[in-house]
Amino acid sequence: MSCPICAEKTDPKFRPFCSKRCADIDLGRWMRGSYAIPSDDPEDADEALDELERRSSPPH
Template structure:
């Protein structure tokens, strides 16, 4: 086995915390702490994170192209 190969029984490296970049803690995965988990929740609740939609969905317009 070469030095850059991972042994088959080795666990994959955990992704870093998406808020601060520290290693994730098992109790708060994918975050490193309760604080970072709460920061993420606050961002969702305040609308800072948003999933973009199509313009016609936002306006409630129907162009007649869908069958119901």
């Protein structure tokens, strides 16, 4: 198995990565939102945008 970040041989200590560095790169990508599952359902996006707008609007 090769490291999904750099394609080097994996280290059992950091599996599926080869090193702590590559594991940290992957974690950073998750935290930035670089990984996402696409949705074909436009309702999901519309509902999420409506909820964000509702939460960010000041109360009347």
